[in-house]
Amino acid sequence: MITLEELPLRADLVGQEPYGAPQLDVPVVLNVNENPYPPSPAVRREMADAVVAAAGTLNRYPDREALALRSDLAAYLGHGLAAEQIWAANGSNEVMAHLLTAFGGPGRKVLAFTPTYSMYPEYARNTCTEYVTAPRRADFTLDAASVQDAVREHEPTVLIIATPNNPTGTVTDPDVIDEICAGTDAIVVVDEAYQEFADTPSALSLLPRHPRLVVSRTMSKAFALAGGRVGYLAAAPAIVDACRIVRLPYHLSAQTQAVARVALAHADELLAQVRSLAAEARAFEQWARGRGFEVIDSQANFTLFGRFPDRHRVWQALLDRGILIRETGPDGFLRVSAGTPQEMAALRAALDDINPLEASSR
Template sequence: MKIDDLPIRDELRGQSPYGAPQLDVPVQLNTNENPYQLPDELVARIAERVAEAARDLNRYPDRDAVQLRTELAAYLNRTNGLNGTAGTELDVRQVWAANGSNEIIQQLLQTFGGPGRSALGFEPSYQMHELISRGTGTRWIAGPRNADFTIDEAAAAAALAEHRPDVLFICSPNNPTGTAVAAETVLRLYDAAQAVKPTMVVVDEAYVEFSHQPSLLPLLAGRPLLVITRTMSKAFGAAGLRLGYLAADPAVVDAVQLVRLPYHLSSVTQATALACLEHTDTLLGYVRRLKEGRDEVVARLAALGLEVTASDANFIQFGVFQDPQAVWRALLDQGVLVRNNGVPGRLRVTAGTPEENEAFLAAVATVIKELSPV
């Protein structure tokens, strides 16, 4: 029996699951992971906290993850990028956590999307916005971008007026392009959305710690339908932890709890995340290294004659290639795995350690004649 022989929902027929190749090669730069392993002192602290949590594994975890949410709020207040702008101080009532930012997105769409409702995002962008929309029965609408992958504000406003979505996604920095969205643009899109109907505006800041631009957290003040989503997978180097969170008006936090599964965050997950939050200074030090390495890779790719999209994330989109899949294979043959996201003519590479970056650049130089920039 094949999958389409099953009585699955019509909108899932013919679709493919999200995922990137997991291949055993020397240099893996295709999934935007932080390449630095957690420091020994943090690993030891995780072991201590998990051991403490293990004593009570016969009991359910803290259903509301109050301590974790309190510490996440404290982290956001320390690092909001605008030095404590008035009205941006968050407390536990404004923060919610779940198993990765994908579960956060799912909970938001279960709450504010669903059958008979729609979500709009600007493509190319994070594919899970569309996939989770489909999975929750929310109609997906692809909005426009400019040729340089910035958001076309006039076209976006027209799309909002035409389609009247219930949820608007803005990804900043955007995945897969790395493009940041200016606060002024977000404000205009928020106002344009609300002018049509009450619309949840979700700003996905999964990569914001790598950005040259400050977080948009200060925009939450006075905007009860604005949500900022984050993750500990990237800047915290904890992709294996699966911890995502949001910041929003307390009413939004109350609303998503209507759809959360009981005791959705395990005691072990909460303990591990709390340990990581004790070491933010060290972990953000790795982020600074990655930003420096990213900027160097951008410059060196451009020096090779390639077109590079300005990046505010821990990855770089580059091209333009007549056959990006052939280029992807040529780099793989050199032992370097990058990502083909389907953006015409372009590939994406994650910023790695200095050694990984050098291996990638050497591989590009080796196959440069095959790359054939248009």
């Protein structure tokens, strides 16, 4: 058998590891910001019927433009959007890959603001785009002046603003994004993967004023459709056309399109748990502060908390008790996704049992 070291791998990939959070079979999984509530039996049956109907034409390629799905997504987003302003792909990961393939590449830069989503540098690497960063403020928020300073310094063709930001959960107000867009010719990608959980308005309202603005979303989180792999963006039709140029043919399967359309038809039901999950996250934050943890203000369905001198020890101690959270973000912090009331109770009990702050101070 040949080894990886013997293959003519690209030089920038040598020594790299595949991205991915641990997928472990434990009782309480709170590490990847999933919605813990699956679609109801009635919605599952409708999804199954839609897949069976799609199977009748699986000998043919799917609609490569996914026009019906894009129309449904436009209707869901509102703001007067039409199908030609929407692009859909296999998760927001592929949406970002399309954007950087179209607007990044050799000799170009993408700018992000750290700490932020750990896949951004991999999107850049895979598209041979230089990845550059600027730090967020001490409270992990952004202001227009510091972003514009970073744009002048690095001259990116693409800049990415995650709001709510992952892993901190902090948001960037649309007024700040408006000012940023007005001060740059770069493609400004606002990653709103967790927007349904937030109290801050969406950047979608800014699209008519800023033709180089892109708002990216996903159905993985709020819609409880992580296994469906559907992400999408809203932007000017020209940006959608750029994504159409670089997409692989028939990139979105007929089954995926069918399931996503059923989910959108039942948006009210599937989104019903959004507020309760946000409330679970906020309740955990209040509890954690009461126990002496440092907690970052979040508007997402997750919480970044610490600080732990040895966060891996705490992560492992929780895992030993059947609870999986995420070891990510700034040194000393751990991230936990909002789960069911029973899962969050188990997490609190385990943290009380571990008593990591008291143990760390000895």
